[in-house]
Amino acid sequence: MSRQAPVQSLRGRPRSFDIEAAVERAMDVFWSRGYHATALPDLLRATKLSRGSLYAAFGDKHSLFLRALDRYIADALTRMDVELDPRKEPVAGLRAYLAGYVERASGANGRRGCLLVATAMELAGHDAEVGRRVAGFFKTMEARVADVLSRAEAAGRLADGVEPASAARILVCFVWGLRVVAKTAQTRITWQATADALLDRFFR
Known part of the structure; x- marks a missing residue:
């Protein structure tokens, strides 16, 4: 649920705005431009906030960026929960997980x-708060994928010689490599075929 934050206007009268909507708009700007290339006027235009309101609500550009990054990570973890739902057959769950990344x-x-x-x-590499968040997300993703692979192993679906933790690391590296290389002209069909071929090596 969105939270309404009271912010003091220049005339001294309280004004409210949707904090989460402002974070989402800021996230879109950072996502499109990058952190260093995003200037305060870009954020003011996107969030429709005054300079005073933005600083009162978020502190500074870096703090707002951390809020936006936290929002992005939370959204990614929610999608992962759906794709890797433990009620799904584990191989089907992993195929849905990789298909989601291929789509994105x-x-x-x-x-x-x-x-x-x-x-x-x-x-x-040089921002401790950002590094902690990124590393934490990758670690969480790897652990969740390893858990699904362990369930596949218990069900007798894992191929001989495949170890869940190592296979999870390979899949996570594939996913993030995909997000980089897919910025080129490769097609969705190519990436889906690659994902299918990789998973086929892990399962009976």
């Missing part, structure tokens, strides 16, 4: 790229 890496979405990948390349 295709067409206009693919050319836009992934905010997490772009952030990892731009900031994670």
Whole structure:
């Protein structure tokens, strides 16, 4: 549920706005332009906030970026929960998980790229808060994929010699490599065939 935040206007009268909507609009700007190329006027236009309101609500550009990155990560984890739902047969769940990434890496979405990948390349090496968030997300993703692979192993579906933790690391690396390489002109059919071929090596 969106939270309404009271913000003091220049005339001293309280004004409210939708915090989550402002974070989402800011996220779109950072996603399209990158952190360093995003200027305060870009954020003011996107969020429709005054400079005073933006600083009162979020502190500064970096704090707003962290809120936007947290929102992006939360959305990604929610999608993962749906795709890797433990009520699904594990192999079907992993196929849905990879198909979702193929879809998001295709067409206009693919050319836009992934905010997490772009952030990892731009900031994670020298921004501790960003690095912690990106590393935490990758670790969580790997653990969830490994859990599904362990369920596949218990069901007798894992191929001989496939170890869940190692296979999970390979799949996560494939997903993030896909988000980078798919910014080129490769087709959705190509990426789906590649994902299918990779999974076929892991299962009976």
